[in-house]
Amino acid sequence: MRHLQKLEQRLYDHFGFSTFRKGQKETIASLLNGNDTLTQLPTGTGKSVCYQLTGLLLEGIVIIVTPLISLMEDQVQKLRQQKIANVTYLNSQLTKEERYYILTHLAEYKFLFLSPEMLHQARLLQALKQLPIALFVVDEAHCISQWGMDFRPEYRQLQSIKVTLGHPLTLALTASATPEVRNEIIELLFPEKYQTIVYSVDRPNIQLFVRQTEDKLTTLKEVLALGEGATIIYCATRKKVEEVYQYLNEYYAVGYYHGGLTANERSSLQQQFQTNQLQILIATNAFGMGIDKSDIRFVIHYDLPDSIENYIQEIGRAGRDGQESYAMLLYQSFDEKIHHFFQEKLHEEIDQLQWLLKQKEPERLLPKQETLQTKWLREAKKNPEFVPMLIKYQEVKQQKLLNMQAYIKEDECYRHVLLAYFGEDGSNVHPCCALDGATWPTTPRALFEKTAQLPWMSRLAEIFKED
Numbered sequence: 001m002r003h004l005q006k007l008e009q010r011l012y013d014h015f016g017f018s019t020f021r022k023g024q025k026e027t028i029a030s031l032l033n034g035n036d037t038l039t040q041l042p043t044g045t046g047k048s049v050c051y052q053l054t055g056l057l058l059e060g061i062v063i064i065v066t067p068l069i070s071l072m073e074d075q076v077q078k079l080r081q082q083k084i085a086n087v088t089y090l091n092s093q094l095t096k097e098e099r100y101y102i103l104t105h106l107a108e109y110k111f112l113f114l115s116p117e118m119l120h121q122a123r124l125l126q127a128l129k130q131l132p133i134a135l136f137v138v139d140e141a142h143c144i145s146q147w148g149m150d151f152r153p154e155y156r157q158l159q160s161i162k163v164t165l166g167h168p169l170t171l172a173l174t175a176s177a178t179p180e181v182r183n184e185i186i187e188l189l190f191p192e193k194y195q196t197i198v199y200s201v202d203r204p205n206i207q208l209f210v211r212q213t214e215d216k217l218t219t220l221k222e223v224l225a226l227g228e229g230a231t232i233i234y235c236a237t238r239k240k241v242e243e244v245y246q247y248l249n250e251y252y253a254v255g256y257y258h259g260g261l262t263a264n265e266r267s268s269l270q271q272q273f274q275t276n277q278l279q280i281l282i283a284t285n286a287f288g289m290g291i292d293k294s295d296i297r298f299v300i301h302y303d304l305p306d307s308i309e310n311y312i313q314e315i316g317r318a319g320r321d322g323q324e325s326y327a328m329l330l331y332q333s334f335d336e337k338i339h340h341f342f343q344e345k346l347h348e349e350i351d352q353l354q355w356l357l358k359q360k361e362p363e364r365l366l367p368k369q370e371t372l373q374t375k376w377l378r379e380a381k382k383n384p385e386f387v388p389m390l391i392k393y394q395e396v397k398q399q400k401l402l403n404m405q406a407y408i409k410e411d412e413c414y415r416h417v418l419l420a421y422f423g424e425d426g427s428n429v430h431p432c433c434a435l436d437g438a439t440w441p442t443t444p445r446a447l448f449e450k451t452a453q454l455p456w457m458s459r460l461a462e463i464f465k466e467d
Contacts, residue, residue, distance in 0.1 A: 040176075137171045202427055299325075300329075353373060
């Protein structure tokens with residue numbers, strides 16, 4: 001096929017790279033040969049280039065299904081910076097007029113980013129059916145799994161969406177799928193001819209550490225005192241993000257990022273972080289997906305992640321430049337209680353769903369806006385196996401947390417636990433973790449200078465005053 005000729009030249013012309021990273025060229029060649037493709041590449045190895053270059057080489061629109069608004073905004077901004085103007089997204093943050101304009105001008109766009117929920121709108125589907133579709137992309141494809149990190153029924157329905165759109169060429173991308181989840185993705189998305197391209201989840205340049213403590217804030221300050229470089233600190237809740245921010249703000253130039261900030265505030269903080277005006281950012285796990293910052297040296301988990309999948313995704317945002325980087329998980333007794341709370345909430349929601357299904361007119365008992373409970377109810381009425389599936393989902397989430405707890409208790413090699421979870425053999429990296437001789441850096445980190453106020457600081461101070 002002529003598209004396969006001089007792919008490196010096409011890569012350079014469009015993106016300025018002279019060589020492909022591992023897995024990219026294989027994926028693009030598979031797609032250009034007409035194969036539906038499942039690609040698993042480690043976090044930070046440039047999965048987006050796989051659909052971007054392929055899309056530019058094929059006629060028609062590229063539809064990218066992605067789970068987070070922040071992720072689609074990041075990707076759109078990145079493409080526009082690369083002088084690719086005919087790109088847009090559809091999400092709930094757009095005005096009614098903006099959504100209408102995009103819907104009536106779809107033929108003018110090359111790349112369209114949207115959520116699976118948005119893709120289920122009948123008017124949008126009807127408009128897309130009238131267009132040639134070059135590529136249908138499911139980013140973060142592990143979300144398709146019914147045992148995935150966030151149960152969203154619309155992901156399970158992408159199979160029917162593909163049928164509606166005439167079975168377009170499909171690419172599923174993930175960085176963290178177990179063999180079972182990969183098989184589930186294949187079963188749902190690839191009815192016939194397909195190819196799998198799977199690389200290890202391992203990031204050998206990231207050294208792994210676990211620190212158990214009974215005074216987490218003090219320990220965090222000690223950990224941050226050594227090791228100069230861009231740092232993300234992950235917390236489980238918005239409340240905890242702000243608590244840690246207030247503590248560290250006395251010592252370092254630090255900002256925080258979560259869904260409670262406006263889009264402009266999040267964008268400003270992200271820009272400060274990417275340009276190294278801001279070295280430490282405290283965030284919920286929504287921050288980082290799609291962030292193209294190669295020199296993050298440290299990822300610190302202040303709270304225990306709820307799954308190894310999440311942990312792999314989040315630490316993978318460090319060291320994308322291939323340089324030595326560090327992942328530290330701080331653990332304090334009973335840290336898992338926040339996840340037990342969320343699991344109990346899930347249990348209550350399933351109980352409520354079962355009660356609603358016994359009512360004569362359950363729809364009237366629900367709020368007018370679309371909620372997760374509304375979606376569950378609709379699915380349960382169509383599929384009698386849906387409630388048993390939810391119950392199983394709850395059990396799997398509990399097991400995922402137990403696997404994460406086993407990781408922090410490991411006494412031989414942290415990397416071995418992570419790789420074994422994804423069905424991989426051990427790594428030959430030495431030293432690879434704190435249990436294998438790895439040591440935390442000793443370079444002192446610069447303290448906060450009160451004279452070096454950045455624009456976002458005054459805005460954050462105003463937010464706290466308003467509270």
